[in-house]
Amino acid sequence: MADSFEDVVVTGLGATTPLGGDVDSFWTGLLEGRSGVVALTDDWAADLPVRIAARMAVDPAEVLARVQARRLDRSEQGAIVAARQAWADAGFEGRAEDNGLDPTRVAVVIGTGIGGVTSLLSQYDILLEKGPGRVSPLLIPMNMPNGPAAYVGLEVGAQAGVHTTVSACASGAEAVAHGLDLIQLGRADVVLVGGTEACIHRLNIAGFAQMRAMSTRNDEPERASRPFDKNRDGFVLGEGAGVLVIERASSAAARGRTPYAVLAGAGITADSYDIVAPDPKGDGQQRAALSALRRGGLDAADVVHVNAHATSTPAGDGAEARWIAELLGEQTVVSATKSMTGHLLGAAGAIEAIATVLAVKNDIVPPTINLDDPEDDLQVDVPDKAREMPVPAALNDSFGFGGHNVALLFRKA
């Protein structure tokens, strides 16, 4: 199967994250082992059991033109900021047709876990206080989960199709996988893929906290996200967006662009085990990784690094490390970058795909912070400092509530 398709390569990256408002600051922050988690000092957070989160380091509303920003939900703002960076990084300027591209061959796939929920909730407050006549006519395009993809599509003039993957915390990765399909099935030539999330709101935090899924280490925000550590007590909610530009290798070469990496494969499976709990055996997760390997024509031995899903919840992390050790070997160098960024839900897979691409390109694996007391059966190699090493190929895992498992496989271009 791997021989029947031309390589699909990554030619542009864009991100706005808790570690920085662009890819360089994000990557530097990861390599330095910085935490983007902060205390929530707002009045609305005062009575919550969880008062920490990883906010975007740069407010996207400050980056966009004022009137554009006020028409967009924060999740849409983040997507536009990341998409503009990725589009420019790939060497494009303006709309598809301005770059000699056929707009009907340009597509967008941007996932989100929750969509424009903060706009929905703030407009609900207005409805209750002032009545239906004061609800914004922009509420619906701000709230709809396909809004980020649609606005990015408008921005670049994408007419091949604009899609939204919604698979909770796997949404961003599933978008990348879907983009690979679009190109390999011949439905598009250039695709902007990624994910966005901005749902740091009282109600969402209350909901996740009631599931007992979040860390309550309120006194030590920077130490709260601690994947694989014995004392982990839940994930830390983050926000941001990541977008990658992918295209066929020949199309990149024709434009004189040097790709970051090859998107060699992707695997998607479902657990069918529980609506929120991951299968403790990790079978579905492992099947996703195997599927990505098979599709990319690589052997397990070729993969030396995994950017893990590892969210710092007691229920997760362990199973993932176990099947990685079993499938790829105990020498596999694993990074849990959520230890620094927090968990960006539908954007997590997108920014972690970017981190994986950069690890492959630069031959450096980011650290995992706060791993003071590793789980007893942690049998993979999880460095606490960035490690320079050859990275010919790497996997990126993303799993979501609902039993969604996505693995992305990148290799050197």
Place this chain on the structure above:
Amino acid sequence: MADNILEELAAILNEVADVKPEDVTPEKSFVDDLDVDSLSMVEVAMAVEEKFGAKIPDEQLSELKTVGDAVTYIQQHQSA
């Protein structure tokens, strides 16, 4: 009075749709000259109601083609 209304309307159009205040003159068409889309016109109507107490029913809103039409409507319908 009309000048004052024009000035306030220009401020609303700037806030809602990024229209330059100096472009807001009575003969200008909202759609053709100022590029104000239909959702933004609803926002303008909401802001006018808030500012001047002049409610603009939907069937009236579509009749207000130019800035001058809107100023006249506000003059006639504003609450003292």
